[in-house]
Structures are given as structure tokens and as C-alpha cells.
Amino acid sequence: MVAILKPNRRYNEADTSDKEYQVANLAKAARTGDRESFEKLVTLFQEKIFQMVYYRTFSQMDAEDLTQEIFLKAFRSIQNLKEAHYFKSWLFSIAVNRIRDFKRKKQILAFVGIDNRGQGFEEVERKIYDTPQADNNLFKQEFWECLGLFVKKLSHWEREVFLLRFLDELSIREIAQSINKSESTVKTHLYRAIHKFKGDTNLVRLLQGERR
Amino acid sequence: MSQKEELHLNEQQIIQAVVDVTDLPFSLQDHLNTCPMCLAQKERFSGLLSQLGHKSKVLSPTYRKRVTLTEANGTKSPWLWAWNWQRLLVAGLSCAMVLAVLWWASPFKIPPEWQESKAYYEMWEDYRMMAEIVWLEEHALPQVYFDISGESAPLISEEFIQFLIPHIQNDAFHQFKTKEVQYVV
Ligand SMILES: [Zn+2]
Numbered sequence: 001m002v003a004i005l006k007p008n009r010r011y012n013e014a015d016t017s018d019k020e021y022q023v024a025n026l027a028k029a030a031r032t033g034d035r036e037s038f039e040k041l042v043t044l045f046q047e048k049i050f051q052m053v054y055y056r057t058f059s060q061m062d063a064e065d066l067t068q069e070i071f072l073k074a075f076r077s078i079q080n081l082k083e084a085h086y087f088k089s090w091l092f093s094i095a096v097n098r099i100r101d102f103k104r105k106k107q108i109l110a111f112v113g114i115d116n117r118g119q120g121f122e123e124v125e126r127k128i129y130d131t132p133q134a135d136n137n138l139f140k141q142e143f144w145e146c147l148g149l150f151v152k153k154l155s156h157w158e159r160e161v162f163l164l165r166f167l168d169e170l171s172i173r174e175i176a177q178s179i180n181k182s183e184s185t186v187k188t189h190l191y192r193a194i195h196k197f198k199g200d201t202n203l204v205r206l207l208q209g210e211r212r
Numbered sequence: 213m214s215q216k217e218e219l220h221l222n223e224q225q226i227i228q229a230v231v232d233v234t235d236l237p238f239s240l241q242d243h244l245n246t247c248p249m250c251l252a253q254k255e256r257f258s259g260l261l262s263q264l265g266h267k268s269k270v271l272s273p274t275y276r277k278r279v280t281l282t283e284a285n286g287t288k289s290p291w292l293w294a295w296n297w298q299r300l301l302v303a304g305l306s307c308a309m310v311l312a313v314l315w316w317a318s319p320f321k322i323p324p325e326w327q328e329s330k331a332y333y334e335m336w337e338d339y340r341m342m343a344e345i346v347w348l349e350e351h352a353l354p355q356v357y358f359d360i361s362g363e364s365a366p367l368i369s370e371e372f373i374q375f376l377i378p379h380i381q382n383d384a385f386h387q388f389k390t391k392e393v394q395y396v397v
Pocket of ligand 1: 219220221243247248249250251
């Protein structure tokens with residue numbers, strides 16, 4: 001009975017450490033100016049970074065532009081990376097900062113009335129309705145809507161930590177390095193965010209397969 | 213059995229176990245490893261969070277481009293170029309507003325020549341008020357009294373009254389004055 005209920009590993013630990021080793025080696029080479037190694041790192045992480053940006057902007061166009069910018073910035077400053085095996089955390093810290101800057105600029109421009117492009121869930125909604133398979137996308141729309149409403153309930157750091165942990169799948173240590181906070185602070189924010197998640201019946205029901 | 217039930221993890225402890233199981237006290241970690249109920253509860257909750265991550269991946273769009281490591285003209289969106297001048301414009305307007313507020317609130321904003329003319333104005337006001345007080349002192353009685361006394365009648369001058377009623381001691385006085393003058397000479 002106990003054996004059946006043992007946690008299912010979503011990935012193989014040996015594979016993960018192999019990948020980490022590979023990433024560290026590539027980062028070490030890239031740090032010395034090896035462009036090819038950096039390009040391999042791009043291949044390994046571009047999809048992940050794109051998704052990470054998308055979870056925070058809900059705009060494909062912005063996510064694509066920002067992904068490009070994040071890698072370009074990482075490429076220009078790879079010499080500043082002290083520890084090669086922290087490449088992933090370092091890359092995510094660049095992404096976190098870039099997204100924060102982007103959002104600030106967008107807020108200022110929206111405030112002064114210069115930027116009136118659709119942003120957030122309205123844009124997601126519009127895109128979903130524009131697609132020919134609108135019926136199939138109802139769940140998609142409902143999911144992003146619920147997730148959007150949920151993350152709005154979180155404070156800035158609760159949101160960042162929660163997304164990094166469960167959507168971007170970073171470890172507590174990697175999150176702490178990415179946002180330059182202690183592991184205990186990360187855990188405190190995570191605890192609060194999970195507590196709020198548990199109380200969000202709409203999102204929980206949707207994930208359990210019950211429609212609102 | 214009843215002792216084991218008492219030790220079941222509560223909601224907070226389940227969440228704590230999801231965050232980091234090693235943060236739980238050893239007794240609770242042991243319980244979690246041996247109690248199928250608590251473990252199932254924790255796994256159900258962890259599974260829900262894993263599903264959230266999985267659904268996010270599946271339902272997010274795919275990356276259509278490929279990152280290029282050269283700063284080509286096309287890599288920067290035109291909106292970023294627009295941002296540069298817009299940023300300058302916003303910064304300039306903000307500075308102007310701050311300066312305007314500072315200038316408005318400053319006690320030194322009145323130039324010295326303005327302050328001088330203000331002093332002159334105050335002096336003139338004082339002078340005008342004093343003149344008014346003097347006039348009131350001199351004209352303390354109402355107009356009707358002046359009418360009765362005849363002071364306000366323009367035709368009844370002192371010369372006219374002298375004509376009507378000549379001064380009795382006029383000649384004697386004149387003589388005295390003449391004598392006095394002669395004496396002095
Ligand atoms: Zn139990």
C-alpha cells in the first residue's frame with residue numbers, strides 16, 4: 001500500500017544531473033567566448049524562457065521579443081557568470097528582471113496613455129476567439145482566465161515564487177538564486193501562495209476536471 | 213489507532229510538506245512516510261500543482277522563432293525605438309512639473325524689485341489711513357452743526373461779518389500798535 005503511494009518521480013534524477021553537468025560544461029565554454037556552446041544553451045532553454053515570459057505577459061508577441069532580448073543580454077554578459085553550474089538560475093534572474101522592467105514601462109506608458117495595446121487576459125481571450133477551433137479552446141480560455149484571476153490574488157513575491165516553482169519548475173535553491181533571496185524567504189512566500197491556491201476553488205476544480 | 217489519528221498532519225503541515233518535507237519535525241516526517249492517508253493527501257495536493265504546471269505548458273503557444281545572437285535591425289521591435297523618445301518626453305515633462313512645483317512652493321520666488329514695490333505700497337496705505345484719521349478728527353461734528361453755525365455758508369465770510377459788526381476796539385488797538393512801533397523805532 002505504502003509502496004503504491006510513493007511519489008511518482010516526474011523525471012529521472014540521473015538524467016537531470018547529466019543535463020545539469022552538460023549545461024555547466026556548455027556555460028563554462030561559452031564564458032570563454034565559445035559562441036557555438038552558447039547557441040547550444042539557447043537551444044536547450046529558449047522554449048522554457050519563452051513559456052516563462054508568456055506566463056507573465058500572456059502575449060505571444062511580447063514573449064517572443066523578450067525571449068530574444070533575454071538571450072542577447074545573457075550572451076553579452078556571459079563573462080560575468082561566476083559559477084558555470086548556476087547558469088540556469090542566472091538566466092532566469094536575467095529573465096525575471098527583464099520582465100519586471102518591461103511591465104513597469106508598460107504601466108508607465110499605459111498611465112500616460114501612449115500604450116493602449118491590449119494586454120493581459122483580454123488579449124488572450126481575443127486570440128482564442130480568433131482561432132478557428134474556438135470550441136476546442138474554451139478550456140484553454142477558462143484555464144488562463146482562472147490562472148490570471150488566481151495570480152492577481154498573490155503579492156508580487158508570492159506570484160513570482162509560485163510561478164517559478166510550479167510553472168517553470170525550478171527548485172527552491174534555483175529560485176533563491178534567481179530572485180536573490182534566501183531559501184527560507186522563498187519558502188515563506190511559497191507557503192502563502194500555496195495556501196491561497198488551495199482556497200481558489202475555481203482553479204482547483206478546473207484542474208480536477210470539474211468545469212465551473 | 214487513536215494515537216495515530218491524533219498525529220495526522222493538518223492542512224498547514226500538508227502545505228509545509230509540499231513546500232519542503234524536510235522542514236517538518238522528524239516525528240511528522242516519520243508519520244508521513246508510514247501513514248497512507250496523510251501521504252495520499254500530500255500526493256493529491258502535489259499532483260494538483262504538477263498538473264497546473266503541465267497544463268500551462270500544454271496550453272501555452274509554441275515558440276515560432278529562433279533566438280539569433282546578432283543585433284540585427286529587425287530584432288528590435290519598432291515599439292522599442294518609440295519607447296526611447298517617449299521615455300525622454302516623459303522624463304522631460306516630469307522634470308518640468310517638479311521644477312514648476314518647487315518654484316511655486318519656494319519662499320524666494322518673489323524678486324527683490326517686487327518686494328520693494330510692495331513696501332512702497334504698504335507705506336502709502338499707512339499714509340492714506342493717517343490722513344483719513346486726521347480728517348475725521350477735524351470733522352468730528354455732523355454737517356448739521358456746521359449749517360447752524362453758518363460755517364458751511366459760502367457767502368457769510370469773516371469779511372462780511374466784520375462789515376456788519378465792526379470791531380469795537382479796532383481803533384484803540386490800532387493806536388496802541390502805532391505807538392508801539394514808534395517806541396521800537
Ligand atoms: Zn496520518
